[in-house]
Amino acid sequence: MSDLVPVQRVETRTEHFQCSCSHEAHTIRFEYHPWDKDKELYLSVFLHHWLSIPKRIWYALKYVFGYTCPYGHWDVWCMRKEDAFRLRGLLDAYIAECGLVVENGVVKEPAAILKP
Numbered sequence: 001m002s003d004l005v006p007v008q009r010v011e012t013r014t015e016h017f018q019c020s021c022s023h024e025a026h027t028i029r030f031e032y033h034p035w036d037k038d039k040e041l042y043l044s045v046f047l048h049h050w051l052s053i054p055k056r057i058w059y060a061l062k063y064v065f066g067y068t069c070p071y072g073h074w075d076v077w078c079m080r081k082e083d084a085f086r087l088r089g090l091l092d093a094y095i096a097e098c099g100l101v102v103e104n105g106v107v108k109e110p111a112a113i114l115k116p
């Protein structure tokens with residue numbers, strides 16, 4: 001009998017979600033690495049708009065001279081209804097992987113992943 005313990009291979013989980021408007025530039029990506037000790041869930045937002053050269057120069061000049069938009073730079077992504085269960089599945093797997101539980105409305109996590 002071997003003393004070797006089989007290694008369970010845990011893959012990175014990545015899910016892409018398109019915006020309900022179906023524009024390919026409106027895409028978000030969730031990704032987490034189950035083996036990562038910090039157990040962080042990453043969200044990448046791709047909201048890219050190609051601008052003409054004059055508009056890029058105009059925005060660059062505004063940036064150089066310190067112009068800031070009072071509302072920040074925001075865009076929107078609207079989840080397609082058919083993706084709701086896939087997103088919930090991703091989050092359920094993430095919650096299970098992190099060992100998170102809710103007690104009296106407060107999310108508790110194992111001491112091993114608590115940050116100082």
Ligand SMILES: [Zn+2]
Pocket residue numbers: 019020021022023026076077078
């Ligand atoms: Zn959109």
